[in-house]
Amino acid sequence: MKQEWKAFARAIAAASKREASVEEVEALLERPRDPAHGDVAFPCFRWAKKWKQPPQAIAQMLAEQISHPKWEQVEAVGPYVNVRFNRERVTQEVLSRILHEQGSYGSSYRGEGKTVVIDFSSPNIAKPFSMGHLRSTVIGHSLVRIARKQGFRVEGVNHLGDWGTQFGKLIAAFRRWGSEEAVKADPIRELLRLYVRFHEEMTANPELEEEGRRWFKKLEDGDSEAQHLWHWFRKESLREFHRIYDWMGVTIDHDHGEAFYNDRMGPVVDALREMGLLRHSEGAQVVDLTEEGLPPCLITKSDGATLYATRDLAAALYRRETFGFDYAWYVTGREQAVHFRQVFAVLKRMGHVWADRMEHIPFGMMLQNGKKMSTRKGNVVLLEEVLQQAVARAQKLIEQKNGTLADPEETARQVGIGAVIFHDLKHDRLHDVEFSLDQMLHFDGETGPYLQYTHARACSLLRKGKAANVVPGSLSLPVVMEESWRVVTYLSDFPAVAAQAFDYRDPSRIARYLLQLGQAFNHYYAHVHILQEDGGKEARLALVSAVAIVLKEGLHLLGMEAPEEV
Numbered sequence: 407m408k409q410e411w412k413a414f415a416r417a418i419a420a421a422s423k424r425e426a427s428v429e430e431v432e433a434l435l436e437r438p439r440d441p442a443h444g445d446v447a448f449p450c451f452r453w454a455k456k457w458k459q460p461p462q463a464i465a466q467m468l469a470e471q472i473s474h475p476k477w478e479q480v481e482a483v484g485p486y487v488n489v490r491f492n493r494e495r496v497t498q499e500v501l502s503r504i505l506h507e508q509g510s511y512g513s514s515y516r517g518e519g520k521t522v523v524i525d526f527s528s529p530n531i532a533k534p535f536s537m538g539h540l541r542s543t544v545i546g547h548s549l550v551r552i553a554r555k556q557g558f559r560v561e562g563v564n565h566l567g568d569w570g571t572q573f574g575k576l577i578a579a580f581r582r583w584g585s586e587e588a589v590k591a592d593p594i595r596e597l598l599r600l601y602v603r604f605h606e607e608m609t610a611n612p613e614l615e616e617e618g619r620r621w622f623k624k625l626e627d628g629d630s631e632a633q634h635l636w637h638w639f640r641k642e643s644l645r646e647f648h649r650i651y652d653w654m655g656v657t658i659d660h661d662h663g664e665a666f667y668n669d670r671m672g673p674v675v676d677a678l679r680e681m682g683l684l685r686h687s688e689g690a691q692v693v694d695l696t697e698e699g700l701p702p703c704l705i706t707k708s709d710g711a712t713l714y715a716t717r718d719l720a721a722a723l724y725r726r727e728t729f730g731f732d733y734a735w736y737v738t739g740r741e742q743a744v745h746f747r748q749v750f751a752v753l754k755r756m757g758h759v760w761a762d763r764m765e766h767i768p769f770g771m772m773l774q775n776g777k778k779m780s781t782r783k784g785n786v787v788l789l790e791e792v793l794q795q796a797v798a799r800a801q802k803l804i805e806q807k808n809g810t811l812a813d814p815e816e817t818a819r820q821v822g823i824g825a826v827i828f829h830d831l832k833h834d835r836l837h838d839v840e841f842s843l844d845q846m847l848h849f850d851g852e853t854g855p856y857l858q859y860t861h862a863r864a865c866s867l868l869r870k871g872k873a874a875n876v877v878p879g880s881l882s883l884p885v886v887m888e889e890s891w892r893v894v895t896y897l898s899d900f901p902a903v904a905a906q907a908f909d910y911r912d913p914s915r916i917a918r919y920l921l922q923l924g925q926a927f928n929h930y931y932a933h934v935h936i937l938q939e940d941g942g943k944e945a946r947l948a949l950v951s952a953v954a955i956v957l958k959e960g961l962h963l964l965g966m967e968a969p970e971e972v
């Protein structure tokens with residue numbers, strides 16, 4: 407109802423003889439607690455002093471002056487101006503618009519001609535895909551769709567951790583204990599096994615650390631054995647990651663990992679030196695950021711090796727050059743907040759004003775029994791296992807519910823994956839999330855399957871009502887009842903919610919909105935015989951169809967699928 411509210415605010419602002427702006431009025435609007443009092447109310451208290459009149463009198467005066475063809479009633483009730491919309495007309499407008507625009511309902515052109523680079527997922531090749539990377543993948547992928555919905559061109563970048571000392575360790579471990587067949591058979595698990603073993607044996611044999619470092623140095627110097635192994639590990643891991651992405655329905659435009667910038671490191675360090683920004687500190691080179699209130703940003707180590715931050719500097723310059731971005735977002739855990747503040751500060755020092763439009767988009771941790779889920783020590787929860795379990799459980803649930811699905815396996819995949827995605831996205835991005843397979847998979851409660859099920863219910867009604875192509879035209883809901891009005895209210899807010907999700911870089915806005923819409927619709931469904939043959943059937947089916955469209959598009963923005971049957 408944001409649009410209708412705005413029209414009301416405009417009228418009040420005009421009647422105030424420009425005492426207040428539309429925005430000021432809008433901020434004060436309320437929804438009357440008792441729906442009998444109308445659909446929106448303006449409280450006049452604030453103006454009493456300025457206008458030297460009691461608020462009741464102000465309300466009276468304003469109510470007499472304003473009117474609108476879409477309002478049924480304007481009334482001063484005590485200090486409030488209440489308006490009751492012509493619900494039938496508003497309902498008809500909202501539904502026609504949705505049925506007409508279909509999946510593009512809620513889209514906007516605000517991003518036209520502008521580009522956002524979104525850096526997300528970005529797992530590390532020597533280590534498995536962690537739950538933190540799952541969060542980054544799911545949040546980032548949803549933000550890609552949210553930004554596209556606002557009309558932005560989006561370039562998604564997978565900043566893979568494919569370079570660094572861990573590769574020295576991995577090469578050393580492979581040469582000691584590894585075999586080609588084992589890596590080929592199950593790359594991520596085997597590389598993880600080698601990595602974990604290396605760390606375990608390192609406690610007893612500290613020399614291993616040095617051995618790992620030597621191999622990384624060889625790799626950096628272009629040693630052919632080291633290079634060969636690195637390429638191969640990378641290729642095998644990437645193949646696995648992509649299998650997981652495909653399974654999850656995630657696409658990322660560019661696999662530009664850290665190694666991609668190898669030949670751009672020299673120029674970055676040179677540029678910093680020429681600008682006089684580098685300081686020596688115990689053999690290392692840093693950019694001092696005292697003025698910004700940040701720790702120094704490490705650029706090269708004493709052995710000349712470059713660091714994570716150096717690579718992010720090179721990556722930012724490359725992206726600006728290649729994509730000409732207007733915004734650059736980095737979706738990682740909040741523990742990297744200082745790192746990104748340093749990187750942005752160094753870019754600013756280099757004179758790049760566009761660094762002001764770079765943002766770290768942090769998120770909370772994934773917890774298990776209140777503790778961070780770790781991948782280092784071997785008490786690993788492999789993402790793939792989590793997804794497999796989710797899908798297996800979804801399959802069981804689906805079989806209990808519906809034995810006649812055309813492709814139960816594919817539906818189970820959509821529901822299982824959807825459950826994992828939604829469980830992550832329904833939480834405020836910054837909150838920690840307690841991991842629970844049990845909670846993810848309920849068909850009722852605040853879950854992905856609940857929404858998919860609600861969508862499928864709507865589709866089934868449309869099939870039974872033979873109304874796959876409900877045409878907007880002379881629709882009227884003969885009696886606009888409270889239950890359908892609530893649904894319409896939510897439906898009409900979808901564009902505003904989609905925009906908010908962009909403004910706050912937070913998919914949970916959409917997730918929570920969909921739950922409200924789903925609840926409102928199920929409530930309506932419980933109260934009304936939608937398919938009853940009477941004059942209102944077509945209109946009711948139009949409502950159902952609009953709900954199906956918005957649920958499907960909302961789930962799509964979260965990166966989820968909306969099967970027509972579950």
Ligand code: ARG
Pocket residue numbers: 525528529530565566567718721736737738
């Ligand atoms: N691979 C990194 C990690 O796992 C995340 C990379 C995030 N992106 C970036 N440009 N630094 O922590």
